[in-house]
Amino acid sequence: MNLTSRQYLTTPIYYASGSPHLGHAYTTFVADCYKRYYQACGYEVLLTSGTDEHGQKIERTSAKNNESTESFIQKRSDEFSRLWIDLGIELDAFQRTSSPEHKSLVVEFWKRLQQKGDIYKGHYEGLYCVECEQYFTEGDQCPVHRKPLEHYSEESYFFRLSAYQQKLIDHIEKHPDFIVPSTRRNEVLSFLKSSGLHDLSISRTSTRWGIQVPDDSRHVIYVWIDALAAYLSALGPLDGKEIEEYWPNTTHFIGKDILIFHAVYWPALLWSAGLDLPRQLVVNGWLTVEGRKISKSDPETIIDPVSLTEITGCDGLKYYFLKAVKLGQDLDFRKDHLIELLNADLANNFGNLFSRFIKLFIKHFPDGIDLDTQILSTANQHILTAVSAKRAAFIRALEKYELSIAARIFIDTAALLNASFQQREPWKIANREELAEYLWTVHQCLETLTLLGYCFIPGIIENARGGLNLGNPPVFKEPLGDVNGSAAKKSGVKVRGIESLFPRL
Numbered sequence: 001m002n003l004t005s006r007q008y009l010t011t012p013i014y015y016a017s018g019s020p021h022l023g024h025a026y027t028t029f030v031a032d033c034y035k036r037y038y039q040a041c042g043y044e045v046l047l048t049s050g051t052d053e054h055g056q057k058i059e060r061t062s063a064k065n066n067e068s069t070e071s072f073i074q075k076r077s078d079e080f081s082r083l084w085i086d087l088g089i090e091l092d093a094f095q096r097t098s099s100p101e102h103k104s105l106v107v108e109f110w111k112r113l114q115q116k117g118d119i120y121k122g123h124y125e126g127l128y129c130v131e132c133e134q135y136f137t138e139g140d141q142c143p144v145h146r147k148p149l150e151h152y153s154e155e156s157y158f159f160r161l162s163a164y165q166q167k168l169i170d171h172i173e174k175h176p177d178f179i180v181p182s183t184r185r186n187e188v189l190s191f192l193k194s195s196g197l198h199d200l201s202i203s204r205t206s207t208r209w210g211i212q213v214p215d216d217s218r219h220v221i222y223v224w225i226d227a228l229a230a231y232l233s234a235l236g237p238l239d240g241k242e243i244e245e246y247w248p249n250t251t252h253f254i255g256k257d258i259l260i261f262h263a264v265y266w267p268a269l270l271w272s273a274g275l276d277l278p279r280q281l282v283v284n285g286w287l288t289v290e291g292r293k294i295s296k297s298d299p300e301t302i303i304d305p306v307s308l309t310e311i312t313g314c315d316g317l318k319y320y321f322l323k324a325v326k327l328g329q330d331l332d333f334r335k336d337h338l339i340e341l342l343n344a345d346l347a348n349n350f351g352n353l354f355s356r357f358i359k360l361f362i363k364h365f366p367d368g369i370d371l372d373t374q375i376l377s378t379a380n381q382h383i384l385t386a387v388s389a390k391r392a393a394f395i396r397a398l399e400k401y402e403l404s405i406a407a408r409i410f411i412d413t414a415a416l417l418n419a420s421f422q423q424r425e426p427w428k429i430a431n432r433e434e435l436a437e438y439l440w441t442v443h444q445c446l447e448t449l450t451l452l453g454y455c456f457i458p459g460i461i462e463n464a465r466g467g468l469n470l471g472n473p474p475v476f477k478e479p480l481g482d483v484n485g486s487a488a489k490k491s492g493v494k495v496r497g498i499e500s501l502f503p504r505l
């Protein structure tokens, strides 16, 4: 990755047509993990989310609920913003598409497309899925929602998407990391190469619930254009400083069902508006229950993430999804697997390591260890080198969005230290200097371990670092390979008694 000092990370803006569920939380967990990673690396990071509040789907759902659309979306939007607080996710902005600043940006965005000569008026006739807010050219049933498509025939403004086909192919081919994982990139490329792109219908007369097309009050702007532009409006006005500074370093975290909107429509729209493209699209798969996508249109699949955190804690839940899913693939959710994995990794392995280390340390060195020697024994150097190699591998995995591998490296590092304890049996070391040097070495390794764990389990890591008498949050100061056995850098270490880091579930 080629990064400057700023990072802009986005989650999709979630439809305010229903209450949040576990599927929504998943994409946001991934984005939160990267926010913490970049912060620990010293970047200035903004993470935004929000709610998508216009369009026919919202209008219909609120009517079905016998509620005014305004009060309906207010409640749903509040549920989403509350959810992120309850899940321990720190957003820097939460954009609602009904907000005045968003509406004026969308109008400005539309005018730019118009000035470029990319908008014309025509007529659309086709099959529409209101749930997806999308026309389909094939079949009579929506492939995502498995509901019959509705026949629409309406006057519409069009965007000259077809003019951008080759430019899109060139961009994706020249930037292999633009869409990750590569399976999704290949999917977009074959979509672009297999058929001629049609121009995109970008206004609707079938709903009033949206942002009016400038100078044509019969039309509202297509909800997907409105929604995508929220990534910009969350930063501020189009000609503002934040867009200039952050926009070129944008990573959109999205689910696979909204890939074409982000990988085809969005880049073309941005080019037309004279803006840069985001640096990257990171595409996750779906969470399913007994093979069915968790979705509000299938109420039996709905799982409330907050009720799960009552068992696992916020960190536990986040850790589970980041570790259990290979990014891009689907995961069939099973509570017994969740509990099994958390007990094995966080309670038995990571948590146990800290409690036995801290107990032993306090017992023998309640005032801390001040190491005299500058040179460590070969055995201790070996541990440091092994942990250092883990750190390097961890960073490589994270940079490639191999989150489950990164989490495995984190927990393998804890296992490695537990194994070292088993092998060295420090409670049997009679020589005080030797014991001090070993515990000092493990302390260094645990500091590294907290760095690796931070983006997955930040709250637990804060406590763990408290136990190691280290500051929070952690910082990746130097490349990890630097832990090379020199005791000169930091000779004094101390620990403090802490509660169990992750009690067995």
Ligand code: MSP
Pocket (backbone or CB within 6 Å): 011, 012, 013, 014, 015, 022, 023, 024, 026, 027, 052, 227, 228, 229, 230, 253, 254, 255, 256, 257, 258, 285, 286, 287, 288, 293, 294, 295
């Ligand atoms: N409002 C649009 C996004 C506009 S972004 C400019 C939308 N909203 S959504 O609420 O339907 O979905 C938002 C995100 O949640 C998508 O990335 C979608 O993939 C994700 N998920 C919704 N259900 C999901 C699962 N069951 N599993 C994983 N992610 C899922 O689309």
